[in-house]
Amino acid sequence: MKLDHVVWKSEVYRRFWGKSEKSLDTFSDHTECRLGKWYYQGDGKKSFSHLHSFKAIEAPHRDVHTKGIEALQFAEQNKTDDAFNSLSDMETASDKVLTLLTAIESDIVNTYTSGTTTSIHQHSTEAEIF
Template sequence: MDHVVWKMEVYQVMLGLSNKSPEDFADHTMCRLGKWYYEGEGQSKYTSFTAFKKLEKPHAEVHQNGLAALNANLAGDKKAAAHYLALMESASFVVVEQLSQLANQIAGEVTFVKDHAELF
């Protein structure tokens, strides 16, 4: 999942395993999940689902806090960097939770349609 890869790249920079700069990281509208959400299948098929609507804010927070952690790390503020990483992880948990909820909502709708198809 690209979401996890994005976070791992943040950690790699924090640990000195990567030379990427904050500018090298996609924002929440340009990563694959963001493109799916704003331009792709998500936007065209799932906007009516509650979980889809609840996905935008935490997804943006993952990116904002990951970038804030990188910037704090660059400034030498390890305490702030750790704080932002914790916020990134908290938002990430909500993203995964909402994606799971969305999958369940989609599956429920498909089952409902299938179960009622014989009525027509």
């Protein structure tokens, strides 16, 4: 999912710099990207929603999408300073998302190797982790 996250951001930059013709309305929001589907509808919600790190990722993940799309909207309106500020905010949120994805991975490993629940191997066959 980290790679998907980076690819989504790269599409924002490609569009921002005029290297992509991708329509603004085709950029997914935070619930429709792969991470969002995993978080809201998929194995993430079902299997890992009890983890603090899992809960903490929602706001910065939403901000990545909101600020990225906002930057493109500002760029279309020739509000360059606002666009760059939104890109900066997107990057700040993105750093948090990547840090939290690593924390989720660590929490999963720690939880399922500490003997407090089923083994990670059994659990990972039931749920997509990353």
